[in-house]
Amino acid sequence: MKAKFLLVITFFLLINCKREQKNSFSEWEKISERVQFKANDGKIDLKSGNFTYQFDKNKVPFQKIILLNASLMGYVTELEAENLVIGIASPEYIYSEKIQSLLASGKIQNVGNEQKYDVEKIISMKPDAIFTNYIASFDNTYQLLKNNNIQVIFLDEYLEQSPMVKTSYIKLLGKLLGKEKEADSKFNEIQKNYNDLKELALKSNKKPNVLANEMYGDVWYMPGGKTFTANYISDANAHYILKDNKEEKAVTMSFEEVYSKSKNIQFWVNAGNHLSKKEMLSINPFYGKLEVFNKGKIYGVSGREKQKANDFFESGVVRSDLVLKDYIKIFHPELLPDYQLTYMKELR
Template structure:
């Protein structure tokens, strides 16, 4: 079986798959495993405090899943002693020595670049890859088709809206506003929810760095501000950055954070949200066109008061 993810290509032989014991080094990957109902294949996880899934947390408490360190330092001895068939992770160049050591111990290290996918459903499609590697093809195909169908129906629903509001995204870190490029997943979600993102004509797949004045100049007429970090309130936001008070949208519009499903350090937006593109789109449609989804409660987003 051939597998391609970003810069990585693999060829697994029949006798190598399906994997029966896996270790996850990223919370986002837990989202795919949970959607497949394959939690029982996980023997180890890094930085478990970032995992939102109640089921996985219970398995950690029961000792069925071990904590194998964090991206500051992985517990290599523990990983080797767990004898996993495979480890799933995003590639971090500074860990190349660790990866080599694991490979030399007969462990398959699978690097995935799912976070680089900018089309929402392309990110969801990684569930099919996990399906093939874990002998859950049928479940994965069913799940993908269901999410894809929901997504496309929601996209059609959004087109029936009367208004097309103007939207601002992300927030400042220090002096810099990291504004998602016009070809990023955030921009695609906003477009699919039938709203107008202030950088919609931009072609970048990464965030652009801007100073406050630049963003201010582009933010006239903005009615909604989304993905505004995970602040607790508008006043707390203003304490962190007084400039925000100059924005019309701060004073007259609506602001949403991605903290609708948080538990301590864990945020389900980065876990199940990696797969459930349909629910993320549904949230944005509910925000921009509440009349289209009168009975729906937001899943991952939360309005700031």
Template sequence: MKSRILLLFILFILTSCKREPKISSSDWTLLSNRLQYKEQNGILQLKSGNFTYDFKSDQMPFKKIILLNASMAGYITELGAEDLIAGVSSPEYIYSDKIQNLLKEGEILNVGNEQKYEVEKIISLKPDAIFTNYVASFDNTYQLLKNNGIKIIFLDEYMEQKPLERTAYIKLFGKLLGKNKEAETKYQEVEKNYKELKQLALQAKTRPLVLANIMYGDVWYLPGGNTSTVNYISDANAEYILKNNTEEKSIPMSFEEVFAKSGNVQYWVNAGNHVSKKEMLSMNPLYSKLDVFSKGKIYVITGKEIQKANDFFESGVVRSDLVLKDYIKIFHPELLPDYQLTYMKELQ
């Protein structure tokens, strides 16, 4: 049940957040509307959401870091920098084999979870920096760590709605961890693949109608029309059920409202972490009323999942090209006849 609640929380925040106003300056390297940095007079200045940071050249690259969010592990593993991690929170949600092995060997320590961080252990590790999403309820903990000379860098990668902008955060990690070349190479690879896949999708002869997400209680939280999920659907040359919506947040709807719009739906994606259609109906019998349930195809994001750890929320944060490739394979299988799904799985 806890994993289902976490999945709901992750899917909700991925589709429910607004962007900050764009900061434009020729001096800044803009990775997204909410993340930019520049180097001047031996200082790296970083703006991340509402937070600003200055790092002197002799403070970088960081040699010892702590991650308080599993999604950030994806950037570290893509850079091959797992050995720089001194601690992580909630390790049961981390998919990376190497990080799990380092945990078993005691090279990486468990520093708590989303309920309570082990502050004394964090302080004893003396990290150069902690990377995390900002959570207001942890303000006292953050301040205590800062009082002990620990840098806390708040990043909002989960709020990015454009897939390649979320991937671009790898450039910042490369800058801070002394992995500039590796980060730029990886980003260019993903960007090139993504753009080529987007062009490939345009060759499809059909543009199927798509439904996304599932119900929680009596509410169906559909992704808004400008969310990352819908950007993937659009770039895969498919049509979303709320194609005219312009929100960057989730849209709560009743089953009846979704039913009225779903008559021609051929594909249902991001259908939670259900293991079968039978199990899906046991959670909500109303699904059987949808034509797509019996006549279409349903996909869940559990293709790379081990117990509580799901690689879609880890490496998938960086590998937007592979996520797009999955969607194209789902909607237009004839375009990728030899490709096997990476993060998605058809529900039987």
């Protein structure tokens, strides 16, 4: 009897140990196929593309960071974590007024541009981490920074083609910057808004035909059918010209190819940041041959722009709900009668 009692006690002890062990190790939180992270006993493990990281509990959350991409700034400003930024590259491309104010006061330093970073300055600033998209041509620079014990974290959010997946990077930044609750709250808010807007768009019985992007030189870089632009157009209940295409990147087309597919197009979106249709014609007279140019409506992404800075590529990366709302307002204005466009602007 005593042996049986001890066996039962041992069994429950083993079960409890297993439960405690399971609870001390969290599951991977999957942002996308490219990015996932988890917390283990205060440490944070991160997989981002081909790179893996482990941050000790005494190193996170980061208190001093440098950003080398304007798009990553969108997450920081949405989390109201601007005070953690000590340096940025190419500040002329940053739209945020608060960041520009911190630059003017010297609390944030300019650390170079996309051609050349000021490595000595970065090292002297002793950041806890640098966040950037990975660019192979900067491998030597990255290695030099790592050799000086500076953590370089590669986050290639621009490769993601789902609008809400791009938004979900805010959860990772929240974890690394000590803003986890704020990040979860903001993500849930944006996700609910996005889903509600998708449902709203379906209430329209119209499904207009849509053309996107513009020409650079002799090539029209049309978004592939699986890109985030195509996904936005689909979620806004419109018919994209290349919706059956399977590419997750831009498809190169000649003007003639686009022209042959552009009959009965009502809307042309993401037509650069031009000021007017006249300006577009001065750059490319062929645009005047398109039916949509003469009879449809054209929208660029210059709704929130100051000189070289464009908020569509900053906060717009995170606020997928507002981007979708713009598209719905464009394609189905009757569904949002009182809404004014945020990032888009009609060209006349």
